[in-house]
Amino acid sequence: MTMLTDPSSKYRAFQPVDIPDRTWPSKTITEVPVWCSSDLRDGNQSLIEPMDPAKKLRFFQTLVKVGVKQIEVAFPSASQTDFDFVRTLIEDGHIPDDVTIQVLTQARDDLITRTFESLRGAKRAIVHVYNATAPSFRRIVFNQDKAGVVAIAVNAAKRIRELAAQQPETEWIFQYSPEIFTSTELEFAVEVCDAVLGVWQPTPEHKVILNLPATVEVATPNIYADQIEWFCRHISRRDSVLISLHTHNDRGTGVAATELGLLAGADRVEGCLFGNGERTGNVDLVTLALNMYTQGLHPGLDFSDIDAVRKVVEECNQLPVHPRHPYVGDLVHTAFSGSHQDAIRKGFVQQDPNGIWEVPYLPIDPADIGRSYEAVIRVNSQSGKGGITYLLEQEYGISLPRRLQIEFSQVVQGETDRLGLEMTALQIHELLDREYLQATTPYALIRHRLQEENGTSAVDIEVLSHGETLHWRGIGKGPLEALVAALPVQVEVMDYHEHAIGSGTNAKAAAYIELRLDGQRPLHGIGIDENLTTASFRALLSALNRALRSADEQAA
Numbered sequence: 001m002t003m004l005t006d007p008s009s010k011y012r013a014f015q016p017v018d019i020p021d022r023t024w025p026s027k028t029i030t031e032v033p034v035w036c037s038s039d040l041r042d043g044n045q046s047l048i049e050p051m052d053p054a055k056k057l058r059f060f061q062t063l064v065k066v067g068v069k070q071i072e073v074a075f076p077s078a079s080q081t082d083f084d085f086v087r088t089l090i091e092d093g094h095i096p097d098d099v100t101i102q103v104l105t106q107a108r109d110d111l112i113t114r115t116f117e118s119l120r121g122a123k124r125a126i127v128h129v130y131n132a133t134a135p136s137f138r139r140i141v142f143n144q145d146k147a148g149v150v151a152i153a154v155n156a157a158k159r160i161r162e163l164a165a166q167q168p169e170t171e172w173i174f175q176y177s178p179e180i181f182t183s184t185e186l187e188f189a190v191e192v193c194d195a196v197l198g199v200w201q202p203t204p205e206h207k208v209i210l211n212l213p214a215t216v217e218v219a220t221p222n223i224y225a226d227q228i229e230w231f232c233r234h235i236s237r238r239d240s241v242l243i244s245l246h247t248h249n250d251r252g253t254g255v256a257a258t259e260l261g262l263l264a265g266a267d268r269v270e271g272c273l274f275g276n277g278e279r280t281g282n283v284d285l286v287t288l289a290l291n292m293y294t295q296g297l298h299p300g301l302d303f304s305d306i307d308a309v310r311k312v313v314e315e316c317n318q319l320p321v322h323p324r325h326p327y328v329g330d331l332v333h334t335a336f337s338g339s340h341q342d343a344i345r346k347g348f349v350q351q352d353p354n355g356i357w358e359v360p361y362l363p364i365d366p367a368d369i370g371r372s373y374e375a376v377i378r379v380n381s382q383s384g385k386g387g388i389t390y391l392l393e394q395e396y397g398i399s400l401p402r403r404l405q406i407e408f409s410q411v412v413q414g415e416t417d418r419l420g421l422e423m424t425a426l427q428i429h430e431l432l433d434r435e436y437l438q439a440t441t442p443y444a445l446i447r448h449r450l451q452e453e454n455g456t457s458a459v460d461i462e463v464l465s466h467g468e469t470l471h472w473r474g475i476g477k478g479p480l481e482a483l484v485a486a487l488p489v490q491v492e493v494m495d496y497h498e499h500a501i502g503s504g505t506n507a508k509a510a511a512y513i514e515l516r517l518d519g520q521r522p523l524h525g526i527g528i529d530e531n532l533t534t535a536s537f538r539a540l541l542s543a544l545n546r547a548l549r550s551a552d553e554q555a556a
């Protein structure tokens with residue numbers, strides 16, 4: 001089998017919703033929804049190896065720490081493990097007062113009964129019941145007409161109401177999901193939900209949750225938003241209902257669908273951390289939350305140490321988070337390419353620490369989510385001077401002057417091309433050391449003596465050259481001019497820079513000299529020493545040695 005030349009013979013296009021006066025496109029998200037994590041249920045049911053009780057508890061505690069207040073903890077009628085987990089949470093007092101646990105059940109009497117047993121003694125709980133309502137499921141799974149499917153939901157709602165009345169010690173919240181909502185005729189979705197509301201009789205003080213799942217994502221996100229807006233307009237007792245979104249990511253637009261669904265009037269979002277869940281996953285709560293944060297709206301969830309959260313999630317799910325995953329992936333704050341690095345470096349220099357975040361290419365300040373700036377810039381053959389300069393500044397306090405940045409980036413480029421690999425800051429520093437600081441042939445500084453009188457400097461210098469000690473003497477208006485006068489060859493100093501590395505008694509001086517030998521292209525030298533004059537002499541000899549070497553190479 002191959003792809004069809006005419007896929008319309010096999011796949012149906014989604015029908016648009018007739019809602020020409022839709023209002024969601026001109027809205028923005030200004031309020032944070034109620035967050036509900038489904039990691040321990042929808043996420044767990046999709047794992048190759050579902051979590052054991054210890055992992056479930058660790059995950060639960062992480063969700064609590066992050067600040068999630070509603071947590072779907074299990075499908076207690078599915079297995080003894082899930083049942084026992086709910087019991088453990090309740091009996092061992094793991095549920096903080098401001099956190100509500102939620103459990104899922106099919107709309108079947110025996111399963112609902114077992115579900116209520118699992119919740120005995122809970123302070124507060126959400127009982128979540130579902131049955132599929134879409135035409136194909138009515139036909140294929142239930143072999144029922146619409147009335148039959150409404151009856152499944154209504155009977156379950158009644159059973160839930162009865163059992164809840166028998167356990168008055170618990171504060172109950174009821175939730176109903178017309179599963180496959182997105183493929184259900186909207187009028188019918190409203191009909192089923194209205195029938196359930198008829199049984200539960202919610203009030204504005206005691207709301208129920210209607211959860212409208214994109215069980216399988218089948219359309220563009222605007223269609224989901226239209227469906228949500230249409231539903232919100234037509235459901236009865238809107239003031240007594242919390243509209244909840246539950247999206248999956250089959251088309252890769254779960255986050256977009258949820259955001260548009262919020263614009264369309266939803267109050268609550270179910271999802272999983274980092275988008276775990278059936279098939280392509282549930283919507284990623286972390287991305288949603290941090291999308292809000294980067295619009296200036298605090299999501300009420302705390303990802304200040306996002307890597308610690310990721311570690312728990314990866315260990316519990318036994319699934320890795322992709323390196324490109326929004327906000328948390330290993331590479332998402334990293335720029336390899338030259339122009340990005342250049343802009344980021346300039347952005348960091350100009351960023352007002354108390355101002356609006358404006359560093360190019362970084363939608364969030366990595367520090368806000370516990371990331372260091374270390375990984376922001378990494379150097380490979382696509383990188384330019386900006387990245388190299390940034391790493392040397394950040395890691396070693398070395399600030400190369402602009403023309404030296406250009407010169408050294410060509411050296412690095414040659415090395416990355418040769419290696420075909422990324423270079424670390426350490427490797428770049430080693431290359432700088434080899435290329436400039438160890439450029440000590442033919443002339444290596446042994447010692448120097450400087451005398452200064454009335455603005456005139458006299459320098460006596462000893463250098464080692466091919467195993468021989470040479471003595472030079474020169475006079476000039478400053479130490480550097482004196483040294484230039486002492487050299488056995490004529491050079492022109494084109495540029496000079498210096499700065500301190502570090503501070504206090506450990507501070508060193510870095511000196512950079514750009515120099516030209518007669519008829520040659522200018523080249524740089526670098527000197528680093530505790531003493532500034534020594535650093536500048538080393539820089540001059542480094543530049544001279546490199547220039548002589550280059551002249552020899554040209555002549556050869």
Ligand SMILES: CC(=O)SCCNC(=O)CCNC(=O)[C@H](O)C(C)(C)COP(=O)(O)OP(=O)(O)OC[C@H]1O[C@@H](n2cnc3c(N)ncnc32)[C@H](O)[C@@H]1OP(=O)(O)O
Pocket residue numbers: 042045075077078079105106107108111130131132141142152179215278
């Ligand atoms: C979109 C979602 O994620 S929904 C949640 C899905 N999660 C899970 O299913 C995980 C946990 N589930 C399980 O472990 C099992 O399904 C159990 C233990 C709950 C039930 O197992 P079983 O009794 O073997 O039933 P099974 O799940 O195969 O369901 C099949 C029967 O239930 C019916 N059914 C399925 N879903 C529902 C529902 N929501 N409400 C009522 N009946 C349902 C089917 O029509 C079918 O009926 P039939 O046997 O008369 O044809």
Ligand SMILES: CC(C)C(=O)C(=O)O
Pocket residue numbers: 042104130177179180211213214215216246248
């Ligand atoms: C039970 C429902 C809400 C569900 O998980 C889904 O439709 O994806």
